[in-house]
Amino acid sequence: MAGILVLARMEGGSVARSGFELLGAARSLAEPFGERVTAALLGKETSAYLKTLFVQGADLVAEASHPSLGTYAPEAYLSALEQICRSLDPSMILLSADSIGRELAPRLAHRLEAGIVAEVIDVAVTDGIPHLISPAYGGKAMSVFTPKGYPLVVTLKPRAFKPLRADESKHGEVVEIDLDLPPHLLQVKVVEQVKEEAAGVKLEDAKIVIGGGRGLGGPEGFQVLEQLAKLLKGAVGASRAATDAGWVPTSWQIGQTGKTVGPDLYIAVGISGATQHIAGVSGAKTIVAINTDAEAPIFKIAQLGIVGDYKKIVPRLIGKCKELLGR
Numbered sequence: 001m002a003g004i005l006v007l008a009r010m011e012g013g014s015v016a017r018s019g020f021e022l023l024g025a026a027r028s029l030a031e032p033f034g035e036r037v038t039a040a041l042l043g044k045e046t047s048a049y050l051k052t053l054f055v056q057g058a059d060l061v062a063e064a065s066h067p068s069l070g071t072y073a074p075e076a077y078l079s080a081l082e083q084i085c086r087s088l089d090p091s092m093i094l095l096s097a098d099s100i101g102r103e104l105a106p107r108l109a110h111r112l113e114a115g116i117v118a119e120v121i122d123v124a125v126t127d128g129i130p131h132l133i134s135p136a137y138g139g140k141a142m143s144v145f146t147p148k149g150y151p152l153v154v155t156l157k158p159r160a161f162k163p164l165r166a167d168e169s170k171h172g173e174v175v176e177i178d179l180d181l182p183p184h185l186l187q188v189k190v191v192e193q194v195k196e197e198a199a200g201v202k203l204e205d206a207k208i209v210i211g212g213g214r215g216l217g218g219p220e221g222f223q224v225l226e227q228l229a230k231l232l233k234g235a236v237g238a239s240r241a242a243t244d245a246g247w248v249p250t251s252w253q254i255g256q257t258g259k260t261v262g263p264d265l266y267i268a269v270g271i272s273g274a275t276q277h278i279a280g281v282s283g284a285k286t287i288v289a290i291n292t293d294a295e296a297p298i299f300k301i302a303q304l305g306i307v308g309d310y311k312k313i314v315p316r317l318i319g320k321c322k323e324l325l326g327r
């Protein structure tokens with residue numbers, strides 16, 4: 001092993017949380033080998049953010065500032081990452097399995113002629129060998145990967161790893177990477193970024209998520225879920241059946257082709273429990289299912305199940321929560 005490199009990128013004027021999650025995982029892989037953890041910091045003006053990466057676990061920061069890295073553009077980011085990897089020669093390169101990481105990782109692996117392991121939810125070093133664990137068949141089985149060679153590109157499921165506790169006393173080394181990003185390389189130009197307006201807690205950050213599915217029968221069912229979510233300071237998500245039907249925005253979709261959530265509590269309402277949906281909630285600590293069909297697959301993974309019509313059960317839950325919260 002020759003060190004681990006993680007992608008830390010800027011988002012909304014600060015380092016994106018994903019970079020801190022990757023640093024946490026990288027430390028547990030690097031420490032048993034006495035190896036260093038490097039954060040590749042990509043952005044336009046990044047010098048003010050170096051310290052935070054040391055505090056969150058980096059030994060070294062590869063600072064790659066460039067005007068073309070101000071907003072995410074695939075070719076620019078890919079080329080910058082490739083140049084950093086060629087310069088520092090890490091054994092493993094960790095990226096978040098978010099939409100950006102999913103786009104960059106396979107392309108980076110191809111360029112570096114590296115192996116790739118995707119959607120990892122746990123890492124360990126046993127008998128001097130790194131183990132990378134990722135769900136298979138929508139979480140029904142776990143695959144354990146051990147590297148047969150390096151470099152290796154790895155994507156980590158968002159929220160599966162927690163950032164380390166900040167250590168303000170930590171310092172590190174900075175290496176400036178002189179990037180070569182000629183304009184002809186940049187085929188995609190970001191002209192505008194529009195932030196989706198969202199009220200309440202962000203789905204990915206919520207400690208309590210209530211997911212609604214086809215069983216709600218229409219968009220009005222989601223209004224009931226929103227009432228419950230508001231009381232519990234949670235967020236509402238949806239199955240693909242509900243987003244495809246246009247009942248709620250696609251950004252609410254949870255699952256294999258949607259968002260990954262890792263709340264303390266996930267309440268699945270009118271959701272059958274298809275593997276593609278479950279893939280997005282495997283990080284939930286407790287799953288509660290409400291479904292009219294006692295045979296629905298969701299009950300196989302739920303710790304607590306209520307068989308019945310959500311139209312009767314959810315209002316009763318709302319009433320009980322109000323009572324307990326004194327509202």
Ligand SMILES: Cc1cc2nc3c(=O)[nH]c(=O)nc-3n(C[C@H](O)[C@H](O)[C@H](O)COP(=O)(O)OP(=O)(O)OC[C@H]3O[C@@H](n4cnc5c(N)ncnc54)[C@H](O)[C@@H]3O)c2cc1C
Nearest residue numbers: 213214215239240241255256257258270271272277292310
């Ligand atoms: C490549 C691919 C990717 C996919 N990606 C995703 C993804 O990211 N996320 C995702 O969710 N799906 C995804 N899917 C779709 C997935 O396979 C399922 O079709 C989908 O999850 C089903 O959604 P559902 O559970 O809401 O609907 P259904 O499977 O139709 O289930 C509805 C449930 O509601 C129950 N119900 C009915 N009435 C009530 C009531 N009044 N009260 C309580 N319960 C009731 C029923 O018993 C049933 O179990 C993907 C599919 C493919 C092929």
